[in-house]
Amino acid sequence: MPSIFEKAEPYLFLTPxxxxxxxxxxxPLFWNTYISLHDVxxxxxxxxxxxxxxxxxxxxxxxxxxxxxxxxxxxxVGGSVALQFGIGMLMSVLLHQQVRASxxxxxxxxxxxxxxxxxxxxxxxxxxxxxxxxxxxxLNEIGLQSVGWLSDPSIVIWSLVIANVWYGTPFTIxxxxxxxxxxxxxxxxxxxxxxxxxxxxFIYITLPLLKPFIVINLILIxxxxxxxxxxxxxxxxxxxxxxxTTASLYMYRQAFEFGLLSKGASAGxxxxxxxxxxxxxxxxxxxR
Amino acid sequence: xxxxxxxxTSLVLTIVLVVSxxxxxxxxxxxQKQQVTLTAIVAEPKERWDILFxxxxxxxxxxxxxxxxxxxxxxxxxxxxxxxxxxxxxxRTPIDLISVDQIWLGEFAQGEFLTDLTERANTWxxxxxxxxxxxxxxxxxxxxxxxxxxTDVRAMWYWKDLLNQASLDPNSLKTWNGYITGAKQLNxxxxxxxxxxxxxxxxxxxxxxxxxYLWMLGGEILEQKSGHPTKGTYWxxxxxxxxxxxxxxxxxxxxNAGIKPQINHxxxxxxxxxKFAVMLEGSWLLGTFPREQWANIDQRVGMLxxxxxxxxxxxxxxxxxGWILSIPETSKNKDLSWELLTLMVxxxxxxxxxxxxxxxxxxxxxxEGPYASQLNTTIPYYxxxxxxxxxxxxxxxxxxxxxxADNIKQAIDEIYFGAKEPKQALNExxxxxxxxxxx
Numbered sequence: 226m227p228s229i230f231e232k233a234e235p236y237l238f239l240t241p242x243x244x245x246x247x248x249x250x251x252x253p254l255f256w257n258t259y260i261s262l263h264d265v266x267x268x269x270x271x272x273x274x275x276x277x278x279x280x281x282x283x284x285x286x287x288x289x290x291x292x293x294x295x296x297x298x299x300x301x302v303g304g305s306v307a308l309q310f311g312i313g314m315l316m317s318v319l320l321h322q323q324v325r326a327s328x329x330x331x332x333x334x335x336x337x338x339x340x341x342x343x344x345x346x347x348x349x350x351x352x353x354x355x356x357x358x359x360x361x362x363x364l365n366e367i368g369l370q371s372v373g374w375l376s377d378p379s380i381v382i383w384s385l386v387i388a389n390v391w392y393g394t395p396f397t398i399x400x401x402x403x404x405x406x407x408x409x410x411x412x413x414x415x416x417x418x419x420x421x422x423x424x425x426x427f428i429y430i431t432l433p434l435l436k437p438f439i440v441i442n443l444i445l446i447x448x449x450x451x452x453x454x455x456x457x458x459x460x461x462x463x464x465x466x467x468x469x470t471t472a473s474l475y476m477y478r479q480a481f482e483f484g485l486l487s488k489g490a491s492a493g494x495x496x497x498x499x500x501x502x503x504x505x506x507x508x509x510x511x512x513r
Numbered sequence: 514x515x516x517x518x519x520x521x522t523s524l525v526l527t528i529v530l531v532v533s534x535x536x537x538x539x540x541x542x543x544x545q546k547q548q549v550t551l552t553a554i555v556a557e558p559k560e561r562w563d564i565l566f567x568x569x570x571x572x573x574x575x576x577x578x579x580x581x582x583x584x585x586x587x588x589x590x591x592x593x594x595x596x597x598x599x600x601x602x603x604x605r606t607p608i609d610l611i612s613v614d615q616i617w618l619g620e621f622a623q624g625e626f627l628t629d630l631t632e633r634a635n636t637w638x639x640x641x642x643x644x645x646x647x648x649x650x651x652x653x654x655x656x657x658x659x660x661x662x663x664t665d666v667r668a669m670w671y672w673k674d675l676l677n678q679a680s681l682d683p684n685s686l687k688t689w690n691g692y693i694t695g696a697k698q699l700n701x702x703x704x705x706x707x708x709x710x711x712x713x714x715x716x717x718x719x720x721x722x723x724x725x726y727l728w729m730l731g732g733e734i735l736e737q738k739s740g741h742p743t744k745g746t747y748w749x750x751x752x753x754x755x756x757x758x759x760x761x762x763x764x765x766x767x768x769n770a771g772i773k774p775q776i777n778h779x780x781x782x783x784x785x786x787x788k789f790a791v792m793l794e795g796s797w798l799l800g801t802f803p804r805e806q807w808a809n810i811d812q813r814v815g816m817l818x819x820x821x822x823x824x825x826x827x828x829x830x831x832x833x834x835g836w837i838l839s840i841p842e843t844s845k846n847k848d849l850s851w852e853l854l855t856l857m858v859x860x861x862x863x864x865x866x867x868x869x870x871x872x873x874x875x876x877x878x879x880x881e882g883p884y885a886s887q888l889n890t891t892i893p894y895y896x897x898x899x900x901x902x903x904x905x906x907x908x909x910x911x912x913x914x915x916x917x918a919d920n921i922k923q924a925i926d927e928i929y930f931g932a933k934e935p936k937q938a939l940n941e942x943x944x945x946x947x948x949x950x951x952x
Contacts, residue, residue: 268623268912270603354777356709356788365707376715376776378930462717465776466926481596483916484620 254497260490267484281491291492293467294475297382298499301457301471302450304386305393309446310439312390313397318427320398321405331402338395346459349388350375353460375461378468385469388456393449397442404438405431440511447507448500472496546581551846551853553586553610554601556594556836562586564866569856576852584853586610598841602626605843609850613659613837615650616918619910621839622653628840630657633851639876647875650907651837662858663872664835665796666901667725668894669817670781675790676815678702679710683815686791689763692821696770699790712784712792713767715774715929720921721832721908722793725820726763728830728906732756734917735909735950743951748911750946752921753939759823761935765928774929793820795834796898799871810893818897819904833905835875860884873898916949 261281263274285291316334320327337345352358353374361371374384408431416426432439454473457463463470463478470478473496480489555562566584574582589597595617601608602624613621621627634640634657640648643661651659669686676683679702685691692711699710714722724734738749751757768774775783781798783789792798802810819829838857840850856862860876864884867874868891874880879888880899889895908914924938933941 267599267620271625350777355773355775356707356783357777357786373776376774461776464717464922464926465715466923466930466932483919484912485916 257490257493260487261494263487265487265490267486270486277487281487282494284488285491285495290467290470291472291475294470294472297467297469298451298471298473300382301386301389301469302447304383305389305450306443306447308386308390309394309397309450310443313394313442314401316394316398317401317405318431320402331398334398335395337392338399340392342392342453342455343459345388345392346456349384349391349456350460353384376465378466381461381465381469385456385460388460389450389453392456393446397446400442400445401435401438404435407438408434436511440507444504444507447503451496451500451503472499546579548581548583549846549849550583550585551609551850552607553584553612554594554598554608555586555588555610555612556614557588557590558870559588561866561870561872562588564869565857565862568862568865569853569859572856572859572862573849573853577849580849582849598626602841602843607843607845608841609844609846610854611839611841612662613839615661615834615837615910616908616914617910618651618658618837618839619653619914620912622656622658623912626842627658628842628844628847630659630840630851633657634660637855639855642876642878644875644877644880644902644905646833646902646905646907647835650833650910651839653910659837659839660854660858661835661837661875662863663867664833664875664902664905665873666818666831666833666898666905667722667793667795667820668831668898668901669791669793669819669821670784670798671791671815671817672784672787673813673815675699675703675708675787679790683817686817687819687821688825689766689821689823693766693770695791696767696772700771703790708787709773709789710791711767711772712789712794713764713772713774714778714793715776715926716778717922718778719774719925720918721834723760723764723921723925724832724906724908725830726760727752727757729820729822729827729904730756730759732760734921735911741951747952748909748913748950749952750917750943750950752946753936753943757939758936761924761928761939763823764925765935768929768931796871796873799893807891807893816894816897818894818901828904829901830904830906831901833902833907835872864888868892873902911950913946913949917946920945920949 260274262276262278264277264280265274320331320334324330352360355361355371355373355376358374360374364371373380375381412430412434413426416430421429451471452473454471454477457469457471457474458477461469463474472492476489476492476496479485479492553566566586570582570584574580587597591614594612595614598608598611598613598621600606602621613627618627647661647664650661651657671683671686673683676699679695679699681695681698681702686695696711703710727734732754733751735748736751737746739746741747781792781794781801784792784794784798785801799807799810802814820831822829838854840847840854844850858876860879860882863874863876864879864887866872867879868888871892874884874888878884880902885895885899892898908918911917920942924933924935924942927933927938928935932938
């Protein structure tokens with residue numbers, strides 16, 4: 226009969242992980258929820274916090290700028306995920322072929338991901354600048370008019386998507402390459418013997434076997450794009466006319482620029498809800 | 514038993530020997546000085562603080578020979594300064610001195626982060642030495658929370674050769690009509706050279722460049738109004754007045770004349786790089802030119818100490834910025850910090866820094882007194898810039914200001930992108946601001 230220590234042993238091994246989870250995830254989540262239900266701003270933070278129930282959420286949903294930020298988030302995340310996944314998949318499949326120096330190419334492609342998002346954002350801010358930017362310089366060189374990459378409300382979000390795709394795609398390349406390497410090559414050899422073309426092999430072998438990697442990759446890049454705000458903050462500050470204010474940037478600005486900590490916390494709760502919904506949708510979609 | 518006795522005795526003897534040979538036993542004990550380290554969080558650039566802290570600390574040490582005083586100051590970028598100060602205050606971290614942007618003062622004072630310096634300032638008795646706007650900028654709810662150390666003004670800078678190329682008399686830019694005509698003339702003349710005629714701020718501080726037009730017409734950003742649901746008399750948005758609408762219509766005229774709002778702002782570098790022929794920018798623009806060029810910069814770059822006025826009878830206006838020095842509520846050395854602060858703003862300590870960095874004084878003895886000639890000889894257009902202090906205004910330092918500025922920015926953006934008419938844009942913004950102010 227196992228002793229009490231033997232029974233408790235597995236749980237003891239779990240303790241460090243659970244403690245980290247509790248301190249760094251569960252506690253902040255509850256603390257954030259607590260703040261979102263109270264009236265906390267920079268000017269009241271050192272005094273008693275008044276309980277105001279769902280008022281912060283009501284204020285949030287009554288703010289037209291919040292809806293604009295949700296719309297912008299949809300465009301930013303949709304564009305970023307589609308392009309990051311599409312380009313990432315294409316690149317990882319190409320690199321998986323017996324290409325000479327594919328290892329070196331993989332290392333080169335990973336460089337953007339190793340750079341700080343802040344540096345990437347500043348670089349793109351200069352690339353897209355109306356007067357100083359290299360992009361407009363090249364357009365002018367071939368006789369075209371300068372484009373307001375960051376100043377035109379109808380274009381700005383796509384400029385941010387380009388920056389985010391450049392920054393985020395290497396992760397997809399790396400992740401899917403790992404997935405491709407995990408597929409047993411003999412399956413492809415058998416398929417070739419059976420007369421399968423490369424495209425049919427890709428559709429009927431690669432994609433199904435890569436599905437777990439694809440699901441996790443999609444969940445991660447979607448959540449990161451939802452939560453990401455460095456690029457928007459540095460490149461445009463959310464402007465012009467809120468055309469690049471995503472929900473995460475909206476949350477940051479409410480809390481840290483305007484000092485409305487509880488309104489920012491409520492926006493944070495909504496973002497968590499969005500992230501959980503996304504994970505749930507992906508899970509449902511790819512369950513079969 | 515015997516062995517243990519020997520060991521114990523030798524151990525005791527060794528300890529006695531070591532202790533008796535220690536420096537404290539062999540040399541006479543000198544009375545230790547009280548050690549105090551004052552901590553500070555200040556905003557970049559660093560050089561200005563190096564000069565100020567160094568000179569002021571030396572004087573402070575002379576005044577307190579019995580104390581070993583050190584200053585540990587952290588210099589942070591603008592945005593990080595605010596965040597770090599707030600984090601420190603909320604965490605009750607003892608900080609002795611901070612640099613506060615004038616628009617943060619109300620928020621910080623309301624949050625009880627700052628020490629009320631009213632009594633100390635009254636005893637100090639230097640209020641009369643400060644320009645009124647600058648002294649008042651350090652006050653919130655009639656209490657002094659900080660001393661405005663230095664300032665800057667926004668003025669009109671132009672490249673003389675580019676205006677010549679367009680056959681444009683700089684004096685014609687003094688009026689709104691002249692400015693609009695000049696913009697077209699410059700754009701035509703400079704077409705194909707990669708140079709734009711006039712600069713128009715489209716970055717987050719665009720309201721700061723609109724306020725002077727509002728002020729010169731007699732308008733205000735906020736005004737006191739009675740009947741507030743919880744505060745009795747409180748601030749109410751006034752920027753959507755007829756003066757505000759007229760001021761925003763002038764911005765619309767600029768857009769119609771082909772002036773493009775610039776989303777990215779490089780604080781004068783774009784002017785120094787000759788990307789624009791005319792730029793409304795702060796006095797710090799001079800800092801973008803190498804110091805050795807200052808002596809004869811007036812031969813190449815011209816300056817009009819004004820924002821254009823509707824007609825020549827109008828008095829111009831400008832906006833003043835700069836830094837306020839405050840003592841956080843968490844300071845454990847408030848008296849010593851106050852002494853250090855007052856030493857830092859002493860003309861003798863402050864003037865060399867202003868001279869080196871090109872900032873403008875908030876004190877009359879420096880601006881107009883014996884120190885003025887010293888600054889006038891080194892800072893180009895110093896007298897012209899000083900003349901603008903009399904028409905300088907500051908932004909309201911109410912805690913809600915960041916949100917109000919955001920509302921105004923949205924209205925300006927709506928004009929930039931032709932989304933709304935000035936009256937509608939300002940009225941909608943004012944409605945939001947009123948809500949933010951609790952009306």
